[in-house]
Amino acid sequence: MKILVTVKQVPDPNSQQSLESDNTIVRDREVVLDPGDESGIESALQLKEKQGEGEVVLLSMGPERARDAIRKGLSMGADRAILVSDEALAGADALLTAKALAAAIKQESPDLVICATESYDGSTGMVPPMLAELLGVPQLTFAKHLDVDGGKVTVHRQTEDGHQVVEAQAPVLVTVTAGIAEPRYASLKGIMAARSKEIKLVSAGDLGIQKGNPSEELKEVAQAEARKAGEVVEDDGTSGVEKIVAVLQTAKVI
Amino acid sequence: MPKILVYAEQSGGKPAAIALEILTKARDLGDAEAVTLGAGAESAAAVLGKHGARTVYVNEDGAFDEYVAEPQTDALEALVQKAAPDLLLFGFTPDSREVAGRLAARLDVGLISNAQDVQAVGGGFSAKVPYFGGARVATMQALNSPAVVLLRPKSFEASEAGGESRIEKLEAAVGEGSKRARIADRVQEAGEKVKLEEARIVISGGRGMGGPENFPLLEPLAAALGAAVGASRAVVDAGWVPYAMQVGQTGKTVAPSVYIACGISGAMQHTVGMKSAKVIIAINKDAEAPIMKIADLGVVGDALKIVPKLTEAVKAKKAG
Numbered sequence: 001m002k003i004l005v006t007v008k009q010v011p012d013p014n015s016q017q018s019l020e021s022d023n024t025i026v027r028d029r030e031v032v033l034d035p036g037d038e039s040g041i042e043s044a045l046q047l048k049e050k051q052g053e054g055e056v057v058l059l060s061m062g063p064e065r066a067r068d069a070i071r072k073g074l075s076m077g078a079d080r081a082i083l084v085s086d087e088a089l090a091g092a093d094a095l096l097t098a099k100a101l102a103a104a105i106k107q108e109s110p111d112l113v114i115c116a117t118e119s120y121d122g123s124t125g126m127v128p129p130m131l132a133e134l135l136g137v138p139q140l141t142f143a144k145h146l147d148v149d150g151g152k153v154t155v156h157r158q159t160e161d162g163h164q165v166v167e168a169q170a171p172v173l174v175t176v177t178a179g180i181a182e183p184r185y186a187s188l189k190g191i192m193a194a195r196s197k198e199i200k201l202v203s204a205g206d207l208g209i210q211k212g213n214p215s216e217e218l219k220e221v222a223q224a225e226a227r228k229a230g231e232v233v234e235d236d237g238t239s240g241v242e243k244i245v246a247v248l249q250t251a252k253v254i
Numbered sequence: 255m256p257k258i259l260v261y262a263e264q265s266g267g268k269p270a271a272i273a274l275e276i277l278t279k280a281r282d283l284g285d286a287e288a289v290t291l292g293a294g295a296e297s298a299a300a301v302l303g304k305h306g307a308r309t310v311y312v313n314e315d316g317a318f319d320e321y322v323a324e325p326q327t328d329a330l331e332a333l334v335q336k337a338a339p340d341l342l343l344f345g346f347t348p349d350s351r352e353v354a355g356r357l358a359a360r361l362d363v364g365l366i367s368n369a370q371d372v373q374a375v376g377g378g379f380s381a382k383v384p385y386f387g388g389a390r391v392a393t394m395q396a397l398n399s400p401a402v403v404l405l406r407p408k409s410f411e412a413s414e415a416g417g418e419s420r421i422e423k424l425e426a427a428v429g430e431g432s433k434r435a436r437i438a439d440r441v442q443e444a445g446e447k448v449k450l451e452e453a454r455i456v457i458s459g460g461r462g463m464g465g466p467e468n469f470p471l472l473e474p475l476a477a478a479l480g481a482a483v484g485a486s487r488a489v490v491d492a493g494w495v496p497y498a499m500q501v502g503q504t505g506k507t508v509a510p511s512v513y514i515a516c517g518i519s520g521a522m523q524h525t526v527g528m529k530s531a532k533v534i535i536a537i538n539k540d541a542e543a544p545i546m547k548i549a550d551l552g553v554v555g556d557a558l559k560i561v562p563k564l565t566e567a568v569k570a571k572k573a574g
Contacts, residue, residue, distance in 0.1 A: 094364070132323075160497075213397065
């Protein structure tokens with residue numbers, strides 16, 4: 001079984017964000033492999049190990065420095081990677097991103113495409129359903145459990161009050177939640193092996209993708225209606241509880 | 255007048271709360287219509303009509319309940335052809351996200367996701383989206399037609415409207431090829447006690463609770479206050495508690511009288527789901543945590559030590 005996992009480099013969740021004077025987000029922050037994608041890679045590796053055969057291919061889109069994030073996925077055990085990198089795709093919206101990824105995936109014809117439910121930085125989760133549509137495959141989403149039996153793919157899809165068992169025949173696109181699998185640490189051997197694994201660089205032209213017209217335009221960035229910080233107190237063992245009780249009484253809930 | 259089409263999720267004949275919220279907004283923007291699918295759609299249509307949909311398109315085909323996203327996309331594609339809306343509105347919910355994404359790709363139009371407001375501007379539409387950790391609000395202008403916008407829950411207050419409405423059967427052919435991702439079973443896990451969205455007080459736990467074994471500490475406090483228990487995405491992702499408890503951008507949006515955040519740092523993912531609370535109390539070891547910047551009261555300390563003492567204090571007050 002050939003499994004393709006989409007991966008993204010995102011700003012390090014532990015670093016501070018800042019804005020340029022024109023209100024775009026400063027891009028020179030530390031970047032890391034999206035933590036959600038690590039779960040996707042882990043579930044792909046587990047499927048491959050369970051089946052005893054197969055290939056795990058990583059696909060990313062971004063500037064060339066995305067290589068570091070991809071390398072981390074390779075050191076976890078993925079076999080090879082593809083990086084779609086092109087100035088023409090800088091600042092791509094969800095639809096253009098999905099088009100470029102779909103074109104690259106079509107060249108690979110995987111049985112299974114695994115995406116994180118949403119990226120850490122965007123958190124809107126729009127690319128996976130767009131991608132499924134462009135690939136013409138069904139989508140099994142919000143998976144907290146994933147199983148493959150022959151050509152049948154089954155997931156437990158998280159819902160409000162439990163889960164649905166949802167199934168479809170491969171090829172399918174699956175989105176996984178971070179709870180699906182605890183990502184493994186790369187071993188020293190894995191890190192060494194990753195150095196010689198292929199990261200194939202692909203341009204928009206290679207995929208026949210053109211930038212086209214943007215589908216939305218940023219008009220304005222304004223200060224959000226901010227809540228003001230209130231009182232911050234250091235708990236000394238009793239003061240914290242006393243303060244909280246006073247606030248609860250003022251709010252008339254006790 | 256522009257034509258606005260609202261995709262209204264419903265279950266067993268009852269429209270989702272967010273569908274009524276969005277319709278209330280839609281009728282201010284132009285001629286509002288709604289579409290609702292699956293078993294019970296006709297009963298739901300009456301309620302949607304009361305909330306301002308002049309026409310409600312319905313189809314009760316069993317495929318809408320049995321298969322994920324694709325049959326709904328087929329029906330909406332057919333309806334967009336027929337009704338030619340200028341703006342399509344969806345709730346920013348797991349089910350609607352999937353349908354909206356597929357539909358946008360099929361129609362080859364972009365979409366604006368996670369919006370908190372939508373406006374008619376110069377013959378088109380713009381939407382306001384939280385930006386830069388929620389500290390800023392970005393205004394995005396949709397350049398495609400139809401414009402597609404996904405709106406966050408609780409962005410508007412639902413209200414009924416006067417006026418006539420009619421129900422129209424939507425003749426939509428669900429392609430056999432769209433019956434692929436099949437829901438074979440629905441499994442209920444431990445249910446909520448007090449519903450998060452309806453609770454007057456919400457107590458949420460995050461990473462600072464230390465581990466899943468400590469999460470039950472929040473239960474006696476919740477019981478004493480009549481509160482619901484929520485959680486941050488980090489601990490849901492880590493598998494400590496079920497997804498139903500998640501408060502935040504991709505979980506539930508709450509607006510209680512009092513919100514108590516225990517060991518939650520306050521990432522945007524979380525705060526967009528709770529910052530409309532009237533009073534926010536935060537307990538966190540880190541005085542610099544972002545949650546402290548929006549809390550009315552920030553207590554710098556260990557939630558594991560403070561919560562049990564607070565439980566006793568609340569019980570004593572209630573008894574006294």
